[in-house]
Amino acid sequence: MTNRQPPRARLTGAAGLFFDFDGTLAGIQEDPETVTPVSGVIPALTALAQRAKVVGIVSARPLSFLAEHFDEVPGLRLSGLYGLESSIAGERFTDPEAAGWEPAIREARERAQEELPGDVRIEDKRLALAIHYRSAPELRSGIEDWVSATAAATGLDVRIGRMVVELVPPVRRDKGSVVRSWCEGLDTAWYFGDDIGDRAAFEALAERQHDNPGFTAVRVAIVNSESEHGLAEQADVVLDAPSAVVGYIEDLLDVSRQG
Ligand SMILES: [Mg+2]
Missing domain, CATH: 3.30.70.1020 (Trehalose-6-phosphate phosphatase related protein; domain 2)
Known part of the structure; x- marks a missing residue:
């Protein structure tokens, strides 16, 4: 089942869309090594990267794992280990601290x-x-x-x-630090996440919206049988599975094309 809801913001102006990986773009599995993005994620992100200003994935996974699955999406930013490693425009960075x-x-x-x-x-x-x-x-x-x-x-x-x-490492980085830096210069940003580590990203969007009344934040929670941390209560949109994230992106592309 997918609970498709009409997107409440459009891909106009300088838009950014940021995604967690596990439980958001991929199902949860017993063996984390065998996890792959759900069907439709690669074409959806590829289309999105052509339309939005910034599209990125921020995950607890190492950058090498993310690159293996997403290197074929042109222009996609990747941030691994909660921002300790990242890849932007093909260039890789490790946090010096x-x-x-x-x-x-x-x-x-x-x-x-x-x-x-x-x-x-x-x-x-x-x-x-x-x-x-x-x-x-x-x-x-x-x-x-x-x-x-x-x-x-x-x-x-x-x-x-x-x-x-x-x-x-005792270095203060989280998904919020990544999202905060990726939001520079954007008018609208979405963050999609399913887990406790995504809360910092939700908070970064909320802060930016508070400080910049012209900025629109859309926080999307993906809930599943293991959700236990109240992320849905902080969300603007709630989806029930990674496949629904693909549907949401497709709707967003369609609506924004018509608009
Ligand atoms: Mg996750």
Whole structure:
């Protein structure tokens, strides 16, 4: 089922559209490595990138993963690890403050491999270490304790996601910092997200709208069976699946073409 709602803003003027990846442009799966964008995402983003001023994806995934799936979309911006790595117009950047934390991430990975049970999945993203417990949700509190202790020992920060806890450089970046910088010069911006980490992006749009009354923000929440964090309450539009995001983009392109 898709709950198609008429878009409340149009692709006029300087528009930007920003997307989370997992749960927003792709379904959630047991093995994060096998996740791919849902059908229709690539052509929809390609059409959008020709019409809007800025189109970008901002994710907890490493940039290399995003590039593998989206390199074929011309002009699409990619931001990985919540903004620690990005690619704009084909040029790649690593946040200089975060780069120095690579050895601490390596140390945390070695500890994790020695100390954590085998049924959690350890993902080394170079500038972040993710501990996935989707296959063993009962381990959650033990993993959170281990992560807090490791953060204290290494100086890394903790970031909590859905069925995942991450150790990250203590550098203040989140999806909100990325969206804030990508909104420069825009009149209208959309952000599509499904998870707790997307709240910062919603807040960045709300702030910009508050500071610039001429700016229109559209916050789109994708809700699913694992949603538990009230993102929908902060949203202007609620969709029920990544396939509905594709429908929303198609409607937006159609409506804006007529308008
Ligand atoms: Mg997500």
